[in-house]
Amino acid sequence: MSQSTCWDIDFLKSFSQRVLIILNQPFSFQLLELLWNNSRWRYCADGGANRLYDLLRDKNKIDSDSEELLNLYKPDLIKGDLDSIRDDVKDFYSSKGVSVLKDEDQDSTDLMKCVNEVKQMEKKEGREYEIVILGGLTGRLDQTIHTLSYLHKLRKERSRVFAATDDNIGWVLETGEHIIHIDHSLLGQTCGLLPIGIDETVLTTRGLKWNLTNHPSSFDGLVSTSNHLIPEEDSVYIKTTKPIWWTVELRDLKEREYQTAK
Numbered sequence: 304m305s306q307s308t309c310w311d312i313d314f315l316k317s318f319s320q321r322v323l324i325i326l327n328q329p330f331s332f333q334l335l336e337l338l339w340n341n342s343r344w345r346y347c348a349d350g351g352a353n354r355l356y357d358l359l360r361d362k363n364k365i366d367s368d369s370e371e372l373l374n375l376y377k378p379d380l381i382k383g384d385l386d387s388i389r390d391d392v393k394d395f396y397s398s399k400g401v402s403v404l405k406d407e408d409q410d411s412t413d414l415m416k417c418v419n420e421v422k423q424m425e426k427k428e429g430r431e432y433e434i435v436i437l438g439g440l441t442g443r444l445d446q447t448i449h450t451l452s453y454l455h456k457l458r459k460e461r462s463r464v465f466a467a468t469d470d471n472i473g474w475v476l477e478t479g480e481h482i483i484h485i486d487h488s489l490l491g492q493t494c495g496l497l498p499i500g501i502d503e504t505v506l507t508t509r510g511l512k513w514n515l516t517n518h519p520s521s522f523d524g525l526v527s528t529s530n531h532l533i534p535e536e537d538s539v540y541i542k543t544t545k546p547i548w549w550t551v552e553l554r555d556l557k558e559r560e561y562q563t564a565k
């Protein structure tokens with residue numbers, strides 16, 4: 304009998320042995336704060352360090368003149384070919400003792416270079432970390448497709464790699480059955496099942512507004528986009544005969560803060 308894989312979006316809710324990799328794409332302080340505090344290690348992929356620095360510097364300017372926030376949210380590592388990180392950012396973090404590692408290889412992206420660092424650390428420590436990528440689902444199309452392809456390939460060697468932006472979270476569901484717990488206070492209503500990197504999968508779903516039963520899905524055929532979660536359901540069931548990308552909309556975290564404060 305096959306066993307279903309259960310998923311919870313713990314990376315938005317609780318601390319675990321996970322590595323956050325910050326890419327060179329915009330993100331809110333609210334999302335950064337959540338992911339940062341729930342991760343054991345924080346890496347910046349090259350220009351991801353500019354994003355972190357600028358966001359914290361701007362927020363600091365509003366709240367105070369000190370470098371308090373920059374010191375509080377100091378990454379453990381900056382890695383890449385270093386063609387994007389600005390000199391002032393590199394100098395600032397180097398002066399604070401952050402390792403800034405250059406890898407000039409032009410056949411691997413800065414995201415891959417950061418994941419390779421995770422793999423090296425895991426080898427030394429003899430344990431596996433979960434990985435959360437901040438960014439990667441928006442912006443330049445070639446980079447976005449790279450994220451989709453890279454996570455599709457990574458699933459063969461590790462089970463828990465997620466991508467998160469202010470609009471979406473997503474990850475690859477391996478062949479088999481999945482139960483995804485839904486926290487409606489964090490997630491919006493829209494979701495998608497995207498047959499990327501496969502010829503065709505056969506899908507059965509429960510807990511969505513538009514469900515499928517043993518229905519083929521392919522890039523050339525049906526793609527379930529703009530599907531909806533059901534407010535009364537706290538889980539979604541998905542059976543897939545091939546790996547498939549699952550994406551779900553994230554609620555506006557600023558709005559959520561406002562609601563929980565009321």
Ligand SMILES: Nc1ncnc2c1ncn2[C@@H]1O[C@H](COP(=O)(O)OP(=O)(O)OP(=O)(O)O)[C@@H](O)[C@H]1O
Pocket residue numbers: 326327328348349350351383384386387388411412413414415438439441442443444446447
């Ligand atoms: N415009 C973009 N849209 C989407 N993702 C991006 C974009 N720019 C960078 N990224 C992501 O952030 C990572 C770090 O970006 P970096 O600042 O080094 O830009 P890059 O030099 O264009 O990236 P790479 O060297 O990896 O091709 C990239 O590996 C990629 O995953």
Ligand SMILES: Cc1ncc(C[n+]2csc(CCO)c2C)c(N)n1
Pocket residue numbers: 384408409410411412413
């Ligand atoms: C067939 C092929 N296409 C594109 C690149 C370019 N490229 C891919 S990753 C990377 C590093 C970016 O920091 C660069 C320049 C290549 N090497 N091989």
